[in-house]
Amino acid sequence: MKALFTTVKNLFLKKDFILFVAIGGVNTLTSIVVSYLLSDWFNPNVSYVIGYMVGFMVSYLLNSFFTFHEALSFGKLIKYAIATVPNFLIQNGVVILCYNILGWHKLVAYVLAAAIGVPVTFLLQKFFTFGKRKG
Secondary structure, three states, X not given: OXXXXXXXXXXXXXXXXXXXXXXXXXXXXXXXXXXXXXXXXXXXXXXXXXXXXXXXXHHHHHHHHHHOOOOOOHHHHHHHHHHHHHHHHHHHHXXXXXXXXXXXXXXXXXXXXXXXXXXXXXXXXXXXXXXXXXX
């Protein structure tokens, strides 16, 4: 149990994770605002996908520079995109469930969707995209 706690502490109680979460907040706010504004002209699900893509680019740029201190490259952008697929599927599933099936307000669905997947996405970005092996 102590080893598990140490592993979690070493992965998630570090500056890079805190920056990732803060940038995730910027990304999330960007995605929600864009999605919400576009939803007056497009289907809310389409609006969410567009908002997610805008937030994705903001996230890639900020995490490259500030969290992982890496130069931008097309290869890393592709890996970043691959590593966000699980998060996108989970979040889009939450929007479909909450908005389409349960009939909740679209803003509630967007916010709830944004709150899911952060630790998994962080680990995929850290180890897969940017190849960081140490804290």
